[in-house]
Amino acid sequence: MNYDKIEQAARRRDRVRRTITYLLLTLWALIVLFPFYWMLLTSVKSYSAYNGEYVPSFFTLSPTLQNYVDAFTTVNLARYFTNTIVFTLATTALMMVVIIFAAYAFARLDFPGKNLVFALFLSLMMIPSELVIITNFVTITNWGMRNTFWGLILPSVTSVFYIYLLKENFEQIPEELYKAAKVDGTSDLKYLFKVMLPISQPTVVTIVILKVIECWNSYVWPRLITDDEAYFLVSNGIQEIRENGFGRENIPAMMAAVVVISVPLIILFLVFHKKIMAGVSRGGTKG
């Protein structure tokens, strides 16, 4: 037996396998990144250059920022943008208050019926939003809250899943800490804000980021609740731009708007990608 030859063959097989693996992964990476490249590229091509290309070119030698100017002047992109920021910040802030208090009650306090109430909460996780959105639409309409920020915000300021996540985290804080704080005469509320929240900071940050992403991308509810352009969020803005905006042909300007809308989340992702991925793999689902 020639062991050298066998070893060599094995090594060659390994190398081939590794090359194929890298090729496959790179191919998928290209498929993922290509749409982003294309939107960026198209957004800096001039209108006439874009429409003059029968065969779209993969780069441009004369980039222009005119489309970005158009995106902000022809349509109300700045308005959609501020609306989304207000909506995202307000929803996330309100939700954090609601879920922190609820998680605190479940994790720290004892009261009769706690387990029953918690089980009821958990069972609500199984309810698809499509079932409840119909009545919510009617409720908000009856309250006269269509085309208001309250109408946009109120239905999404609680999340059973995040209450559950935070409660699990709170429960890992040792009992002794609470007793020590009690001996020192710390009030419950102070203990929550000075001890529990700082200790649970990683989870809190993860929840905030996931909620911000969800808010930034929300489309269905805002579409139902707003038909006044003054309250459009970016997703609705995109649809509006597509259907009535620059005229169907001005695709470069459309792409400039798409870039502007996508950039904040991409930056957020690049900064926090470890946290986001860890948070999602702990039990987030899409939507």
Place this chain on the structure above:
Amino acid sequence: MMKKNWKAWLYLLPAIAFLGVFMVYPLVDVFVYSFEEGYNSASQTFWGTGLYNYSYVLHDPYFLQAVKNTFILVIITVPVSTGLALLISVGLNSIKPLRELYQTVFFLPYVTNTLAVGLVFMILFKKTAYSDGMINLLINFFGGQSVDFIEGPYWAKMLVMCIYTVWVVMPFKILILTSALASVPQSYYNAAKIDGTSKWRTFTRITLPMISPMIFYLVITGFIGAFKAYSDEVAIFGTNLNAAGMNTIVGYVYDMLYGDSGGYPSYASAAALILFAIVLTITVINLMISRKNVQY
């Protein structure tokens, strides 16, 4: 002690109030709506109770088209995306250099606005008077004929819808599968190596059984997610999905509720409950299959 009880409920009050108004009450209400016949949202009156709404929805050609579209979408995208994600995750798991970079890139679609990227997909696939579009050029390059994927034949539109859906759902699946693969103890692989087990056998006898719970989790959530497809379709075909013949069940629900054909919460409720029944049935079947096949 009594004071403390009172305080706990106070902490829970906001959550209970919001959940009550926007989750529990609507859940009851949706059943009520679905049985109220001829409900008029302007005058808030109806003329009877019964199953008429269900029968109307089930005989509506738009609804049947939506059901057909949704089922095709589910049947194609769930196996394709799960299989592809498994392949990519195994690849990711077998390399060391650049692994994190690839992982980060692969996750990118998860955080992006699907409406925005959908527009890019539309442009890539669209055939206009000026240009056949990127994808058609690629098809021409390989000797094929140009197709209008956005306003052309049904199968072409369905294909774009499936491709975009897979693109959107992949990040989550890759993430879950890579962490599942990483948690398989190395000692099992070492033992297999000592026995001289082939790579394929190691994969089917060790890796797959070990991660089967996660695969089933992905299949179940994948089914649920795909049945609720809606905004990805809007991103590619625009808000008037019925005109494009590309509506989904959820899209039908929203169209009944609002928009040009809207104002019928009863029909919307009936359709939503039919969807819920379908999803529930499929999930139960999935769970039964997984109980039989998952090793852990």
